Amino acid sequence: MALRIAQVFRSFVQLTLAGTIGAGLIAGDVAAQQKQPSPGSAKAIFGSVELPSQGPAEPYGFYAKGCMTGAVALPTDGPTWQAMRLSRNRRWGNPAMIALLEQLSRDAAKYDGWPGLLVGDIAQPRGGPMFNGHASHQIGLDADVWLTPMPSRHLTAEQRETLPFTTMLQKGAFLTINPNVWSESRARLLMRAASYPQVERIFVNPAIKKKMCDTWTGDRTNLGKLRPEYGHDSHFHIRIKCPPGAAGCKPQAPVVAGDGCDKSLAWWFTKEPWAAPKPPKPGTKPVKPREVMVSDLPKACAAILAAPSVASVRAATYGGASAAESLAVAPAAEPAATSGEALPALGPVPDDKPADQ
Numbered sequence: 619m620a621l622r623i624a625q626v627f628r629s630f631v632q633l634t635l636a637g638t639i640g641a642g643l644i645a646g647d648v649a650a651q652q653k654q655p656s657p658g659s660a661k662a663i664f665g666s667v668e669l670p671s672q673g674p675a676e677p678y679g680f681y682a683k684g685c686m687t688g689a690v691a692l693p694t695d696g697p698t699w700q701a702m703r704l705s706r707n708r709r710w711g712n713p714a715m716i717a718l719l720e721q722l723s724r725d726a727a728k729y730d731g732w733p734g735l736l737v738g739d740i741a742q743p744r745g746g747p748m749f750n751g752h753a754s755h756q757i758g759l760d761a762d763v764w765l766t767p768m769p770s771r772h773l774t775a776e777q778r779e780t781l782p783f784t785t786m787l788q789k790g791a792f793l794t795i796n797p798n799v800w801s802e803s804r805a806r807l808l809m810r811a812a813s814y815p816q817v818e819r820i821f822v823n824p825a826i827k828k829k830m831c832d833t834w835t836g837d838r839t840n841l842g843k844l845r846p847e848y849g850h851d852s853h854f855h856i857r858i859k860c861p862p863g864a865a866g867c868k869p870q871a872p873v874v875a876g877d878g879c880d881k882s883l884a885w886w887f888t889k890e891p892w893a894a895p896k897p898p899k900p901g902t903k904p905v906k907p908r909e910v911m912v913s914d915l916p917k918a919c920a921a922i923l924a925a926p927s928v929a930s931v932r933a934a935t936y937g938g939a940s941a942a943e944s945l946a947v948a949p950a951a952e953p954a955a956t957s958g959e960a961l962p963a964l965g966p967v968p969d970d971k972p973a974d975q
């Protein structure tokens with residue numbers, strides 16, 4: 619299969635195409651970052667909520683259309699993780715998701731030569747649509763993890779805002795892994811994440827999936843959980859199943875059997891997924907997608923927005939107040955320059971479109 623992918627790949631290698639893709643994704647990220655939702659839209663309303671609702675944790679709706687109650691926060695720091703981009707207030711999730719992230723961080727450090735996780739966006743305090751970055755992450759069962767290992771130093775809040783993403787892709791080449799950045803420890807981390815029964819999907823860039831298909835020599839039972847998707851070249855996205863008994867949670871169809879190293883992967887190496895959308899026929903009005911309103915979400919979501927808040931972030935931190943405080947992140951006063959790294963003002967926002975998968 620690898621051979622066939624390689625053939626398809628060769629026939630479509632075009633540096634100009636690669637350049638267009640790279641520029642397109644970055645431009646899209648910046649646009650998404652800057653576009654403000656209109657007041658009254660679900661994005662604006664869920665995005666301004668600061669605390670989760672009280673009560674038991676429950677997801678409502680689907681990964682890309684829903685909300686949640688009773689979210690808990692991943693502590694900003696643990697022995698084997700640091701939460702990133704704290705200003706976004708998106709380290710909230712279903713307790714099952716937070717527990718999984720902590721477990722993955724411990725297991726990866728113990729068994730996979732991966733010192734710890736840098737955890738990106740999970741969800742907003744009550745879930746719901748976000749005004750930038752994601753189609754999904756709405757019910758507390760999705761989380762982004764960086765493909766950069768946790769540094770041994772404790773990052774300041776400011777460094778967590780500005781530490782740049784590192785792409786696994788080779789610059790100027792079409793969907794090719796950069797061998798100077800990729801490592802076997804990353805492969806082990808991905809397969810560790812896929813090994814947990816509650817994990818249903820892991821979204822990675824098609825080039826990463828191909829690399830795994832071509833090089834993973836261990837047990838391939840869970841390789842099919844790795845799903846090729848746009849973006850996801852500097853982070854991967856973990857999606858867990860609806861927790862048992864979560865009646866309001868709409869499950870996603872299970873992934874098809876097999877390792878996924880087949881024509882569904884080869885398709886990503888054709889022109890089709892990267893082609894510009896066809897211009898509308900002359901005389902037809904372009905259809906603007908309507909903004910999602912709270913009334914478009916499951917009925918429960920309006921009540922969840924109105925429900926009383928937990929007392930504080932501390933009170934709703936997974937593991938209790940001691941977890942919230944024992945290793946709490948330092949204030950942002952320390953200048954980023956002390957790390958000796960060039961830190962840009964704005965890193966690319968992960969662009970993921972996993973809703974159809």
Ligand SMILES: [Zn+2]
Binds near residue numbers: 760761762854970
């Ligand atoms: Zn994601």
